[in-house]
Amino acid sequence: MIYLDHAAATPVSAKVLEAMQPYFGVDFFNPSAAYLPAKKVAADYEKAKGVIAHAIGAKASDLIITAGATEANNLAFTAVYDYKSAGSDVSRHAPSRPSSRGSVATTCPQPVAHCLKTSDSCAHILYLTTEHDSVRQVAEGLGGIAINVLPNGLIDLKDLQAKITDDTQLISVSLVNNELGTIQPLAEIAEIVRTTKIDRMKRGIKTQLLLHSDASQALNLLDINVARLGVDLLTLNAAKVYGPKGVGALYVSHNARLRPLVVGGGQEKGLRSGTENVPGVIGFAKAVELAKEHLNGNRKKYALWRKSLLSELKDYELINKKHCLDNFVVVSFPGLDAERLIFLLEEKNVYVATGAACAASKGEKSHVLKAIGLSDLQIAGSLRLTLGETNTEEQIRDAARIINDVVSLEHRRINKNKD
Amino acid sequence: MIYLDHAAATPVSAKVLEAMQPYFGVDFFNPSAAYLPAKKVAADYEKAKGVIAHAIGAKASDLIITAGATEANNLAFTAVYDYKSAGSDVSRHAPSRPSSRGSVATTCPQPVAHCLKTSDSCAHILYLTTEHDSVRQVAEGLGGIAINVLPNGLIDLKDLQAKITDDTQLISVSLVNNELGTIQPLAEIAEIVRTTKIDRMKRGIKTQLLLHSDASQALNLLDINVARLGVDLLTLNAAKVYGPKGVGALYVSHNARLRPLVVGGGQEKGLRSGTENVPGVIGFAKAVELAKEHLNGNRKKYALWRKSLLSELKDYELINKKHCLDNFVVVSFPGLDAERLIFLLEEKNVYVATGAACAASKGEKSHVLKAIGLSDLQIAGSLRLTLGETNTEEQIRDAARIINDVVSLEHRRINKNKD
Numbered sequence: 001m002i003y004l005d006h007a008a009a010t011p012v013s014a015k016v017l018e019a020m021q022p023y024f025g026v027d028f029f030n031p032s033a034a035y036l037p038a039k040k041v042a043a044d045y046e047k048a049k050g051v052i053a054h055a056i057g058a059k060a061s062d063l064i065i066t067a068g069a070t071e072a073n074n075l076a077f078t079a080v081y082d083y084k085s086a087g088s089d090v091s092r093h094a095p096s097r098p099s100s101r102g103s104v105a106t107t108c109p110q111p112v113a114h115c116l117k118t119s120d121s122c123a124h125i126l127y128l129t130t131e132h133d134s135v136r137q138v139a140e141g142l143g144g145i146a147i148n149v150l151p152n153g154l155i156d157l158k159d160l161q162a163k164i165t166d167d168t169q170l171i172s173v174s175l176v177n178n179e180l181g182t183i184q185p186l187a188e189i190a191e192i193v194r195t196t197k198i199d200r201m202k203r204g205i206k207t208q209l210l211l212h213s214d215a216s217q218a219l220n221l222l223d224i225n226v227a228r229l230g231v232d233l234l235t236l237n238a239a240k241v242y243g244p245k246g247v248g249a250l251y252v253s254h255n256a257r258l259r260p261l262v263v264g265g266g267q268e269k270g271l272r273s274g275t276e277n278v279p280g281v282i283g284f285a286k287a288v289e290l291a292k293e294h295l296n297g298n299r300k301k302y303a304l305w306r307k308s309l310l311s312e313l314k315d316y317e318l319i320n321k322k323h324c325l326d327n328f329v330v331v332s333f334p335g336l337d338a339e340r341l342i343f344l345l346e347e348k349n350v351y352v353a354t355g356a357a358c359a360a361s362k363g364e365k366s367h368v369l370k371a372i373g374l375s376d377l378q379i380a381g382s383l384r385l386t387l388g389e390t391n392t393e394e395q396i397r398d399a400a401r402i403i404n405d406v407v408s409l410e411h412r413r414i415n416k417n418k419d
Numbered sequence: 420m421i422y423l424d425h426a427a428a429t430p431v432s433a434k435v436l437e438a439m440q441p442y443f444g445v446d447f448f449n450p451s452a453a454y455l456p457a458k459k460v461a462a463d464y465e466k467a468k469g470v471i472a473h474a475i476g477a478k479a480s481d482l483i484i485t486a487g488a489t490e491a492n493n494l495a496f497t498a499v500y501d502y503k504s505a506g507s508d509v510s511r512h513a514p515s516r517p518s519s520r521g522s523v524a525t526t527c528p529q530p531v532a533h534c535l536k537t538s539d540s541c542a543h544i545l546y547l548t549t550e551h552d553s554v555r556q557v558a559e560g561l562g563g564i565a566i567n568v569l570p571n572g573l574i575d576l577k578d579l580q581a582k583i584t585d586d587t588q589l590i591s592v593s594l595v596n597n598e599l600g601t602i603q604p605l606a607e608i609a610e611i612v613r614t615t616k617i618d619r620m621k622r623g624i625k626t627q628l629l630l631h632s633d634a635s636q637a638l639n640l641l642d643i644n645v646a647r648l649g650v651d652l653l654t655l656n657a658a659k660v661y662g663p664k665g666v667g668a669l670y671v672s673h674n675a676r677l678r679p680l681v682v683g684g685g686q687e688k689g690l691r692s693g694t695e696n697v698p699g700v701i702g703f704a705k706a707v708e709l710a711k712e713h714l715n716g717n718r719k720k721y722a723l724w725r726k727s728l729l730s731e732l733k734d735y736e737l738i739n740k741k742h743c744l745d746n747f748v749v750v751s752f753p754g755l756d757a758e759r760l761i762f763l764l765e766e767k768n769v770y771v772a773t774g775a776a777c778a779a780s781k782g783e784k785s786h787v788l789k790a791i792g793l794s795d796l797q798i799a800g801s802l803r804l805t806l807g808e809t810n811t812e813e814q815i816r817d818a819a820r821i822i823n824d825v826v827s828l829e830h831r832r833i834n835k836n837k838d
Contacts, residue, residue, distance in 0.1 A: 001456075008457075009449035009694070017443050024431035024663065033427050033772060034758070035765045037420075067486035067665065070683040070693035134683030134692060141682065239694055244443065246486065246665050246696030261680050263560065264489040264553030273553060274489035275428070275658055277665030339453070346454045353452060 002350045002395045002402075006327065006388030007178055007217060012283065013242040013389065019286040020244065023279040031276050032265065045278050048285035052249060055288045056215075056234060057225035063249045064258070064268045065281055069216040069237035070134035071261070072250040073172075075271070076212045076233040077138045078259040080123035080169045124167035128155055130368045132178050135214055139172060147173070151373045153182035154323055155189065164196055166205050174214040175222065175229070179368040179384060180320040181328025183222065186213055190230025210256050216240050216248075220291035221299055221325050232256045238280065242389060243287030247280035302326035302387050305396045309385065312400035315407055319374070319382060327387040332374070336381045336410050344406045350399050353384045421769045421814045421821075425746065425807030426597055426636060431702065432661040432808065438705035439663065442698040450695050451684065464697050467704035471668060474707045475634075475653060476644035483669045483677070483687045484700055488635040488656035489553035490680070491669040492591075494690070495631045495652040496557045497678040499542035499588045543586035547574055549787045551597050554633055558591060566592070570792045572601035573742055574608065583615055585624050593633040594641065594648070598787040598803060599739040600747025602641065605632055609649020629675050635659050635667075639710035640718055640744050651675045657699065661808060662706030666699035721745035721806050724815045728804070731819035734826055738793065738801060746806040751793070755800045755829050763825045769818055772803045 012020075023041070031042035049060040066072045125144035127135055130153065139146075145163055148156040155173055164171075171193065173184050193211050200207065215224055216237035226234055234251040238244055252258060252271075264273030303326040310318060310329065319330040333341070338354045345352055354366070369379045383403075387396070431439075442460070450461035468479040485491045544563035546554055549572065558565075564582055567575040574592055583590075590612065592603050612630050619626065634643055635656035645653055653670040657663055671677060671690075683692030722745040729737060729748065738749040752760065757773045764771055773785070788798045802822075806815070 005449070005452060005454075008452050009447055011445070011447040012443035014444065017440075021436075024436050025433065026430070028428055028430040028664075030424070030428035033424060033770075034761050035424075035770045037770065038427075067490075067696070068693040071486075071681050073683070074681045132683070133685070134681075137682040137692075244698070245447075245694055246699050262490050262493045262553075263556040264492070264551070266552070273556075274487040275664055277486070279663070280665050342453050351452075351454045351456065 002399050003390045004385040004387060004399060005351050005353045006390070007181075007240070007384065007386035008353055009245075010240060010242045010388060011390060012244055013287065013290060015290060016243055016283045016286045020279040020283040023282050027278070031278060032267070041278055042276075045276055045281055048281045049249075051285040052236065052281075052288050053251070055219070055224070055292055056236070056251060057227055058251050061269075062226075062251050062253070064252060064271045065276065066248045066250060066272060067246050067277070068239065068248040069132075069214060069235050070248075072235040072237075072248045073132070073134040073212075073214055074138050075250050075258060075261055076172070076235060077125070077142060077170065078261065079208075079210055079212075079233065079256045080125055080142065123169045124165060125170045125172070126160065126163055126168055127172040128174065128184070129371045130177050130179070130182075131172065131174055132214060132216075135172050135174065136367075144172075147171075149182075149371050152322060153177060153180045153320060153368075153372050155184050157185075157188060157192065160189065161192060164192070166200065167207060168196075169208055170210045170212060172212040172214070174216075175224070175234075176215065176217040176325055177368060178217050179366060180330055180372070181217070181324035181386070182320060183218075183323055183325060184213075186211075186229040186231060193230065208255070217325065219288065221295065221302070221327060223295060226251055226253070238284035238287055241287045241291050244280050244283040247277060247284045249284070298389075299326050305387050305391070305393065308393075308396055309400055312397065312404070314404050315411070317378065319369070319372075319378075329385040329387070331383055331385070332378045333381040333383070333407055333410075334375075334377045335414065336407065338380060338382055341381075341383060341403075341406060341410065344410070345402065348402045348406065350402050353386070354382060421818050422809045423804040423806060423818060424770050424772045425809070426600075426659070426803065426805035427772055428664075429659060429661045429807060430809060431663050432706065432709060434709060435662055435702045435705045439698040439702040442701050446697070450697060451686070460697055461695075464695055464700055467700045468668075470704035471655065471700075471707050472670070474638070474643070474711055475655070475670060476646055477670050480688075481645075481670050481672070483671060483690045484695065485667045485669060485691055486665050486696075487658065487667040488551075488633060488654050489667075491654040491656075491667045492551070492553040492631075492633055493557050494669050494677060494680055495591070495654060496544070496561060496589065497680065498627075498629055498631075498652060498675045499544055499561065542588050543584060544589045544591070545579065545582055545587055546591040547593065547603070548790045549596050549598070549601075550591065550593055551633060551635075554591050554593065555786075563591075566590075568601075568790050571741060572596060572599045572739060572787075572791050574603050576604075576607060576611065579608065580611060583611070585619065586626060587615075588627055589629045589631060591631040591633070593635075594643070594653075595634065595636040595744055596787060597636050598785060599749055599791070600636070600743035600805070601739060602637075602742055602744060603632075605630075605648040605650060612649065627674070636744065638707065640714065640721070640746060642714060645670055645672070657703035657706055660706045660710050663699050663702040666696060666703045668703070717808075718745050724806050724810070724812065727812075727815055728819050731816065731823070733823050734830070736797065738788070738791075738797075748804040748806070750802055750804070751797045752800040752802070752826055752829075753794075753796045754833065755826065757800055757802050759829065760800075760802060760822075760825060763829070764821065767821045767825065769821050772805070773801060 027041050029038035029041045049063050053060050053063050125139050125142050127139040127144050129146040130149050148159040150156050210232040212233035213231045214235040220241040232253040232255050236249045238247040260271045267273050316331040446460050448457035448460045468482050472479050472482050544558050544561050545566050546558040546563050548565040549568050567578040569575050629651040631652035632650045633654040639660040651672040651674050655668040657666040679690045686692050735750040
């Protein structure tokens with residue numbers, strides 16, 4: 001099996017699973033329980049959060065653990081709460097209680113559902129048009145405005161600047177696009193945010209301006225530091241970096257005030273109630289540790305493999321030419337049907353994708369490929385190959401050969417039908 | 420170690436972990452991906468949902484998988500959406516898209532945060548005063564009204580009937596209380612709901628009336644059937660039945676229309692987006708299967724052990740006398756401090772609780788024990804012992820002896836201080 005869809009899912013690595021094992025059947029205690037073995041589990045959990053946080057230059061107390069990147073993205077948008085129009089609401093809420101562990105929650109104990117204002121007083125949000133559905137749908141739901149991308153997939157910074165108004169509260173731009181692997185210039189965006197804030201301050205405008213970034217795809221190939229990136233909110237995902245499914249995190253800077261999507265026992269500083277998924281977070285931490293350890297080696301390896309693929313593949317158009325993660329290879333075979341190619345490649349044990357798995361499964365045309373200006377023909381013939389830890393150099397060579405075979409067979413079949 | 424806190428957390432049983440293993444590193448594919456191995460994972464996931472659903476007399480398509488009972492409880496309350504006052508909102512939403520697998524979603528693609536009305540048009544909700552925080556806080560946030568319990572912990576049905584109005588949309592009563600183990604007469608409550616609905620129909624009142632029940636603690640000791648219970652919404656929890664943490668489910672009848680708390684890729688019929696936690700659900704299904712298999716045996720075993728504990732323990736007051744799960748033993752030692760008892764018992768390797776772990780960790784007095792009318796002295800001296808699969812007959816005998824020793828030492832210490 002040659003698996004070239006690591007952007008859709010990664011296997012839990014053996015070391016991660018090994019780290020998780022004791023927390024299933026032995027150290028299974030509820031971290032909120034009063035006795036020592038439970039407190040030890042709580043401490044291990046916090047330590048694991050610390051490892052994850054450290055990897056992005058943050059502290060354990062800056063992270064809210066969620067059930068994945070989708071929830072983290074949704075949670076990030078609770079920061080755009082219209083303080084002005086809902087002032088009375090805020091004061092009605094009981095003061096937040098101190099959490100059982102760590103610092104005091106800065107939130108109301110009520111779920112966001114009952115706090116966020118509806119569309120008649122929409123927050124002003126900007127989001128990159130190529131964002132994943134978990135950002136796009138929330139942003140659209142809040143009346144957000146899309147920022148354009150350039151044909152190379154990078155954010156159109158001029159469009160961003162033109163669309164920022166004095167009301168803009170949140171800008172959401174993923175660090176790495178999930179279909180193209182495009183690495184967005186977060187630091188440049190942060191600089192625009194910074195100057196906007198200074199300008200607002202000078203003019204006495206008190207509206208917050210936060211920068212959120214979904215870094216789900218980035219953690220194992222980019223050296224991420226929240227201060228260097230200049231983000232206020234950052235989404236992380238265990239399942240994309242050889243950690244377990246069902247675990248993610250949201251980094252929250254001191255500038256951002258969130259509201260819970262889910263209330264109850266008050267875990268995660270009251271922002272995300274529910275018994276902690278201890279094995280999940282332990283596994284996440286191990287995955288992050290391994291990712292950091294192999295960061296440079298993996299980048300070099302994937303860069304070589306990418307180069308090798310691009311030199312061996314035939315009759316293709318390269319879609320993600322520059323500014324992308326080394327393990328993303330997006331190629332189009334205009335005139336061919338990518339869905340058919342996936343099927344034919346699968347018969348030869350090569351597994352590739354057309355775009356985001358969740359979007360592809362709905363039979364939708366990629367909004368990302370549309371946004372960078374590809375023609376329908378180009379989109380219909382596009383494959384996303386994402387390299388990863390399950391691959392070997394030999395597999396990459398074999399994959400190129402098999403793809404070439406399938407593509408040339410398809411061309412012959414089509415030409416035959418034309419005759 | 421004698422662990423008597425199975426209501427707070429259960430270890431993942433060996434067979435459950437074994438069932439989960441292949442889905443971490445081998446069958447790790449994204450269920451939404453287009454190729455066959457991913458479709459096989461998607462099928463296994465649906466099959467597992469079917470096993471869980473079957474155990475409560477439902478179908479896979481009736482379940483929404485969540486990250487746990489807390490999220491499921493929160494999701495249940497999205498059913499109380501004020502259709503009347505928000506009519507225009509509903510029509511504004513794009514029609515729901517067909518899901519990749521299974522039936523068409525009956526929801527709007529926007530998160531509940533942007534749909535639910537705020538307090539000026541509160542839905543009329545009733546909830547049992549002894550509910551877990553994950554129900555209580557949501558219900559309170561929506562302006563819900565608490566239903567009293569009798570001193571035996573059972574719902575005060577007269578109070579319920581008195582508080583139902585023509586506006587009541589949702590009644591939430593847990594099947595088993597998490598501090599006392601009290602089994603509520605759901606079928607009787609459902610009968611009241613049924614007659615109320617008939618009466619409303621006759622009078623042309625179209626307001627919905629739904630019955631929600633949190634069955635987190637019940638799945639491994641009660642034979643649950645949603646039709647027999649007469650519930651529209653039922654919360655399940657893997658972590659309380661020897662399954663993994665971070666997985667739960669909400670049963671949703673055809674009467675109930677929910678809204679997502681989290682939007683994105685459209686998984687779980689659009690009601691709970693995010694890549695599916697496949698190993699978690701596989702483990703949940705295995706746990707449910709085992710629970711069903713050993714249901715009768717376990718009940719008999721725990722009933723014997725409970726009896727044995729109650730006959731061997733000394734100087735206690737039994738709090739949960741009747742109508743409770745066989746594995747819940749709640750006793751009070753009035754005049755003693757339960758916090759100290761926990762600490763002293765821990766030194767002798769016996770692990771017990773004072774109440775819900777998440778409430779206890781905040782140093783709050785149990786709202787449940789208050790609600791059944793215990794005095795402060797009784798509450799301060801209350802221990803919750805919850806028996807489970809980690810226990811043996813010998814352990815139960817030892818536990819009784821150790822508790823007796825500790826209690827009598829404490830009495831002596833206090834009496835000495837008095838002298």
